[in-house]
Amino acid sequence: MSRSPSGDRVALWRNPTFRAYVLQGVLLAALAALIGFIVANTMANLEARGISTGFGFLDERAGFSIPQTLIEYSGDSTYGRTFVVGLLNTLLVSALGIVVATIIGFAVGIARLSSNWLLARLATAYVEIFRNIPLLVQILFWYFAVLQALPSPRQSLSLLEVIFINVRGLVIPDPQPLSGFAATPWALLVGLIAAIALGVYAKRRQVRTGKALPIYWLGAGLIIGTPLLVFLLTGTPLEWSIPELTGFNFSGGVRILPELVALWLALSIYTAAFIAEIVRSGIQSVPDGQVEAANALSLPGGITLRKVVIPQAMRVIVPQLTSQYLNLIKNSSLATAIGYPDLVAVFSGTTLNQTGQAIEIVAMTMAVYLVISLVVSALMNVYNARTLLKER
Amino acid sequence: MAGESMRDVMIEARRPPNAHRGVVKWLQRNLFNGPINSVVSVITIGVLLWALWPFVQWALIQADWLGDSRQACSGEGACWVFISARFESIIYGFYPEAARWRVDIVFALMAGLLAWLAIPRIPGKRWAAIIAVVGFPIAAYVLLLGGHFGLMHVSTRNWGGLMLTLTVATIGIVGSLPIGIVLALGRRSNMPLVRAVSVVFIEFWRGVPLITVLFMASVMLPLFVPTEVEFDKLLRALVGIMLFWSAYMAEVIRGGLQAIPSGQDEAGKALGLGYWHRMGLIVLPQALKLVIPGIVNTFIALFKDTSLVLIIGLFDLLAIIRAGLTDSDWLGFATEGYVFAALVFWVFCFSMSRYSQYIEKRLQTGHTN
Numbered sequence: 001m002s003r004s005p006s007g008d009r010v011a012l013w014r015n016p017t018f019r020a021y022v023l024q025g026v027l028l029a030a031l032a033a034l035i036g037f038i039v040a041n042t043m044a045n046l047e048a049r050g051i052s053t054g055f056g057f058l059d060e061r062a063g064f065s066i067p068q069t070l071i072e073y074s075g076d077s078t079y080g081r082t083f084v085v086g087l088l089n090t091l092l093v094s095a096l097g098i099v100v101a102t103i104i105g106f107a108v109g110i111a112r113l114s115s116n117w118l119l120a121r122l123a124t125a126y127v128e129i130f131r132n133i134p135l136l137v138q139i140l141f142w143y144f145a146v147l148q149a150l151p152s153p154r155q156s157l158s159l160l161e162v163i164f165i166n167v168r169g170l171v172i173p174d175p176q177p178l179s180g181f182a183a184t185p186w187a188l189l190v191g192l193i194a195a196i197a198l199g200v201y202a203k204r205r206q207v208r209t210g211k212a213l214p215i216y217w218l219g220a221g222l223i224i225g226t227p228l229l230v231f232l233l234t235g236t237p238l239e240w241s242i243p244e245l246t247g248f249n250f251s252g253g254v255r256i257l258p259e260l261v262a263l264w265l266a267l268s269i270y271t272a273a274f275i276a277e278i279v280r281s282g283i284q285s286v287p288d289g290q291v292e293a294a295n296a297l298s299l300p301g302g303i304t305l306r307k308v309v310i311p312q313a314m315r316v317i318v319p320q321l322t323s324q325y326l327n328l329i330k331n332s333s334l335a336t337a338i339g340y341p342d343l344v345a346v347f348s349g350t351t352l353n354q355t356g357q358a359i360e361i362v363a364m365t366m367a368v369y370l371v372i373s374l375v376v377s378a379l380m381n382v383y384n385a386r387t388l389l390k391e392r
Numbered sequence: 393m394a395g396e397s398m399r400d401v402m403i404e405a406r407r408p409p410n411a412h413r414g415v416v417k418w419l420q421r422n423l424f425n426g427p428i429n430s431v432v433s434v435i436t437i438g439v440l441l442w443a444l445w446p447f448v449q450w451a452l453i454q455a456d457w458l459g460d461s462r463q464a465c466s467g468e469g470a471c472w473v474f475i476s477a478r479f480e481s482i483i484y485g486f487y488p489e490a491a492r493w494r495v496d497i498v499f500a501l502m503a504g505l506l507a508w509l510a511i512p513r514i515p516g517k518r519w520a521a522i523i524a525v526v527g528f529p530i531a532a533y534v535l536l537l538g539g540h541f542g543l544m545h546v547s548t549r550n551w552g553g554l555m556l557t558l559t560v561a562t563i564g565i566v567g568s569l570p571i572g573i574v575l576a577l578g579r580r581s582n583m584p585l586v587r588a589v590s591v592v593f594i595e596f597w598r599g600v601p602l603i604t605v606l607f608m609a610s611v612m613l614p615l616f617v618p619t620e621v622e623f624d625k626l627l628r629a630l631v632g633i634m635l636f637w638s639a640y641m642a643e644v645i646r647g648g649l650q651a652i653p654s655g656q657d658e659a660g661k662a663l664g665l666g667y668w669h670r671m672g673l674i675v676l677p678q679a680l681k682l683v684i685p686g687i688v689n690t691f692i693a694l695f696k697d698t699s700l701v702l703i704i705g706l707f708d709l710l711a712i713i714r715a716g717l718t719d720s721d722w723l724g725f726a727t728e729g730y731v732f733a734a735l736v737f738w739v740f741c742f743s744m745s746r747y748s749q750y751i752e753k754r755l756q757t758g759h760t761n
Contacts, residue, residue: 024585031589038616045615116429117422118436132741133734134696137710141734144717145727330601337703348607358611366600366608373599 042359049356057355058083064350066341068257079351086343087368093263093342094329100268101328102321105275112280123276131273136334138270143262143338153249164243164250170261171243174254178237184227191226195219259340263332271328275321282317283309315387322380326373333369343368451731462721474725475732478716485552485707491544494535495555501528502558510747512754525566532559548626552707554736560630560698560708565691567634572641573680577671579646590642597639602697605632610704629701637694644686648679681755688748692741699737709733 012018046053058080065075070088073081111123130138148167151157156166164171195218202213231238243253286309294304335342336349343365352361411417423433454469457476465471475482484492505528508520536559539545551559578590597605609632614623652675660670680687702711713729716722 020583024583027585027589041618042615045619048619114432115422115425116432116436118433122436122440128742128745129738132692132696132738132745134699134710134737136699136702137730137734137737140710140714141727141730145730148726333601333603334700334703336603344601344603344607348604352607352611358615362604362608362612366604369601369604370596370599374595 051356053357053359055360057357057360060355062351062354064354066346068260068341079355082346082351083343083364086341086346089340089346090329090332090335090342090344090368093260093267093335093340094332096260096264097267097271097328097332098325100264101271101275101324104268104272106279108272108276109279109283112276113283127273127276129273130269131277133270135266135270135331136337139263139266139334139338142265143259147258147262153245156245156250162242164245164253167258168249168255169258170256171250171253172256173243174241174252176239176241178239180234180237183234184231184237187227187230188223191223194226195222198222257340259335259338262338263335263340267328267332270331271324274324274327278317278320278324279313282313282320285316286312318387319380319384322376326376329372330369470728470731471725472728472732474716474722474728477722478712481553481716482709482712483554485556485712486550487546487552487555488544488550491538491546494538494543498532498535499555499558501531502562529563529566532562548624551626553712554709556626556701556707557698557709560626560633560701560706561691561695563630564633564637564694564698567630568637568641568690568694569687571634571638572645573676575638575642576645576649579642580649594639594642597636598643602633602636602700603703605636606700606704608632625704626706629704629706633694633698633701637690640690640693641687644683644690645679647686648681648683649675651682652679684755685748685752688744688751692744692748695740695744696737709736 059078061075062077062079062082063075064082066073066082066085068089069085070092071081071085073085108123108126111119112127114120114123150165150167153164153166153168156164156171158164162173198213198218199215202215202218206212241252241254243250290308290312291304294308299308332342333344336345339345348361348365352358355361407413424430450469452469454466456465456469456471456473458464459473460477461473464473480489480492484495487495505520505524508514509517509524514520534540535543536551536555537546537548575590575594578586579594581587581590606629609628610625613628613631617623656674656678657670660674665673698708699710701708702714707715710733713733717726717729
């Protein structure tokens with residue numbers, strides 16, 4: 001029992017430590033009771049409905065087909081396989097969306113800061129329009145109002161007679177590697193490693209001698225030049241299968257589902273509006289004094305941008321950018337509204353309807369997104385710790 | 393004669409030379425200052441004309457506005473008759489016609505309360521808040537659901553359209569804010585167990601997409617309660633939405649709590665105030681004021697995401713319009729339908745974001761260091 005400053009004995013229930021223990025005990029008991037209640041009810045309900053729990057269903061035959069599969073899949077495949085197919089489709093549309101959203105977002109964000117009045121206003125209008133319309137409305141708009149209004153395959157719109165778009169989707173040329181093509185990806189890898197090594201060397205050299213190498217040009221040359229050279233030396237072992245209209249449909253080329261196109265467009269355009277705002281605020285967060293100091297040192301404009309503004313802006317931009325990427329991945333689950341076969345659509349949708357294993361399936365789906373979120377957050381924390389302002 | 397060299401009347405300032413004012417100068421300064429900018433301007437104007445003009449022509453100039461059936465559509469531009477013909481159902485869903493006046497009253501009450509709360513010049517904010525949090529929900533519940541005071545009972549199955557969208561958004565907002573505050577306080581608590589529970593709760597909901605939460609709410613929630621308990625479909629969605637958004641709200645509020653100097657809390661302790669007094673009277677009022685823009689941004693995100701209830705089979709504004717598109721009398725009006733839905737959502741979200749910017753500017757006075 002503790003004493004108050006004046007020396008009086010304090011009642012036990014006024015002691016903060018004791019109260020904290022009691023409170024946490026109550027919380028623990030309440031949580032345990034809640035979980036017990038839920039588990040007991042779920043058991044009783046499942047038994048009443050005759051559903052057996054467990055992950056055994058993953059080995060059963062799925063018996064439905066999926067319109068887009070990145071790995072081999074047929075109706076005879078298992079439910080476990082549908083999970084993988086759905087997951088890969090989710091990752092595909094997310095990766096495509098992240099690339100395009102980043103490009104549009106940076107372009108629009110920089111355009112908002114342009115001294116050109118018209119361009120800046122146009123960029124502002126873009127941001128204000130697209131971030132204030134629900135993503136689902138945008139997805140449905142692109143899918144039902146735009147893509148479904150396209151002509152039939154016979155009247156396809158074409159770009160240079162190589163890329164075709166029609167109501168059944170986008171048909172693009174398909175690269176067919178011939179024998180000997182395998183050397184090119186290896187050359188790309190070698191080029192990448194050489195570029196990184198060159199970067200490390202150039203940095204050390206600059207620290208030692210104060211002289212900089214034109215690292216961007218050399219690096220780009222290594223990364224692009226090496227594979228290109230190997231590709232040409234091995235006799236351009238790549239053939240393009242160009243789509244051709246035969247009868248009512250296209251032969252050759254690879255067809256991209258209209259669902260994928262609509263989802264990709266909507267995700268990119270929507271997320272880009274948020275990325276634009278992040279880029280703008282990141283650049284504006286660099287104090288004017290930094291640029292003025294660089295000018296006072298008579299650094300040229302390009303170096304001021306590359307060595308002074310961008311590194312400091314990135315510290316603000318990257319964490320928010322990552323959380324937008326996570327949002328995009330999570331938002332790709334809206335695919336189910338237009339039937340793009342992503343994880344939620346094929347697994348939480350079709351598979352759940354067929355098997356009725358609600359708990360296992362919803363838990364597995366949630367776990368996938370949770371793992372992605374947690375891994376990215378962990379990487380982000382590492383980045384934050386590395387780029388944190390070193391204050392003395 | 394010094395007096396004569398002094399002037400006792402102000403003379404009018406001369407107008408700047410013609411080359412330095414007016415439209416021409418403005419254009420020169422903002423659009424054509426330098427070759428690159430001129431090229432950019434010309435391209436931008438070109439793109440605008442190319443993209444915007446056909447849209448304006450379709451949506452306004454060649455559009456059909458009047459009529460009550462498909463015959464009124466000329467097919468040259470947009471046919472807004474599609475919207476006006478089903479305007480009632482877009483607003484009220486399947487709410488019985490005889491009882492729609494009740495929805496109107498709720499709309500009016502809501503608008504009045506919002507104005508009272510949002511316009512700084514109107515006094516009595518405390519009363520407005522109490523009415524909004526206690527009085528209004530009860531009134532809305534009684535009026536919308538009915539079954540008391542001689543009002544006809546209207547099942548939530550018949551709710552729909554804008555009315556359902558606003559209901560889901562309002563309950564989501566009113567519900568997630570207090571849960572969010574509790575979670576934010578819990579995450580900053582000294583008690584390890586309280587902190588751990590809050591962190592796990594927040595990170596779980598923030599890590600998963602809302603769709604999976606809605607799926608969970610619609611298929612798993614009924615399993616979690618005794619078989620006798622009937623769980624309304626709308627109620628299930630609402631539980632999911634509230635839990636999901638309270639996690640985001642908690643993070644916003646935590647940002648505000650962290651921005652309050654610890655001296656504030658310590659001063660409260662020195663005065664002998666207990667935890668709830670310190671939080672309720674000193675820390676939270678300052679923290680919440682700081683993060684009003686963040687809270688409004690969360691409201692906007694929540695409002696946009698109410699459209700997701702369509703996926704679990706509720707008929708919100710978007711779902712009603714979508715259902716109208718499958719009407720065999722009105723096939724082929726998808727563009728009109730989705731453009732209208734986008735416009736409605738946009739008006740709500742854009743006004744909220746403008747209000748948040750306005751409040752941010754207004755509140756900046758008290759907190760500059």
